[in-house]
Amino acid sequence: MSVAFPVFLMEVPVPPASPEGMRYADAHFHADDLEAYEPGLAGSYRDLDVVGLASAHDGAGLARTRDLLDGAGPWFLSFGIHPQLPVMDEAGLLLALASSGGLAAVGECGFDFFGDVPDRERTPANERRQRAVFEFQLELAERHGLPIVLHLRRAMDLLFEYAPRLSRLPAVLLHSWGGPPNEASAFLSRCPSALFSFGTALLNGNKKARASAAALPASAILTETDAPYQPPREAPLPGARLARDHSTFSDLPAIIAAIAALRGDEPEALRATVLENFTGAFAHGL
Numbered sequence: 001m002s003v004a005f006p007v008f009l010m011e012v013p014v015p016p017a018s019p020e021g022m023r024y025a026d027a028h029f030h031a032d033d034l035e036a037y038e039p040g041l042a043g044s045y046r047d048l049d050v051v052g053l054a055s056a057h058d059g060a061g062l063a064r065t066r067d068l069l070d071g072a073g074p075w076f077l078s079f080g081i082h083p084q085l086p087v088m089d090e091a092g093l094l095l096a097l098a099s100s101g102g103l104a105a106v107g108e109c110g111f112d113f114f115g116d117v118p119d120r121e122r123t124p125a126n127e128r129r130q131r132a133v134f135e136f137q138l139e140l141a142e143r144h145g146l147p148i149v150l151h152l153r154r155a156m157d158l159l160f161e162y163a164p165r166l167s168r169l170p171a172v173l174l175h176s177w178g179g180p181p182n183e184a185s186a187f188l189s190r191c192p193s194a195l196f197s198f199g200t201a202l203l204n205g206n207k208k209a210r211a212s213a214a215a216l217p218a219s220a221i222l223t224e225t226d227a228p229y230q231p232p233r234e235a236p237l238p239g240a241r242l243a244r245d246h247s248t249f250s251d252l253p254a255i256i257a258a259i260a261a262l263r264g265d266e267p268e269a270l271r272a273t274v275l276e277n278f279t280g281a282f283a284h285g286l
């Protein structure tokens, strides 16, 4: 499929893939799921000098994530019960991780009422189930003073409903933010520790995400790949990369370049700010 990209994106210089001392932040990725597409993922993580928050949802995925990222460079763990499978099987492991100090964040957790399958329709029963699992995780984050990683689809009202409690957490990461700028700034004013994370959706032409990335203060912006789940549809920048069936760490320079172009910022300055935002929230002492 061919997709038209705005002309100005074509003119953005992409920072080189792995220059000395340039570190990219990947605030949300799934190493265990990326492995099937990219068996050598530890090498590309290390070569691009990424620091990231690896997301895991169950014990097997966590063990595999640890094996895969062993020796890859600095990384931090978020563990949570995904709203697409709102069951409590892994609750004990989550409790143990949170109390052991081994977690940088709880999540991804949240709400998914996208409606593509019956469990994701917004029925009273589905909402009850997703709320119960989310509230368990919100309480855990509150108790341990941990940041939270949110997955939200068609649930903006719930984000605002929980804003008073979320605002007391050290950081609230809105993974793959796709909302418009007025909602982003309304939430940021209720929850000053909110961080809006942008990925390949920006490259794929998501208008709301692009407008939010342009309008938010730089101190509230993060980058992520959600690897392997958000493949860039096309290569919007000549020579930058080929279209793929998965997203991966090498998308980070183009994501930074796209956000910088939307804001009129220097890519290098934006990369450094995003890195600071990430380490301030999840990687103290790095």
Ligand SMILES: [Zn+2]
Pocket (backbone or CB within 6 Å): 028, 030, 055, 108, 226, 229
């Ligand atoms: Zn994810």
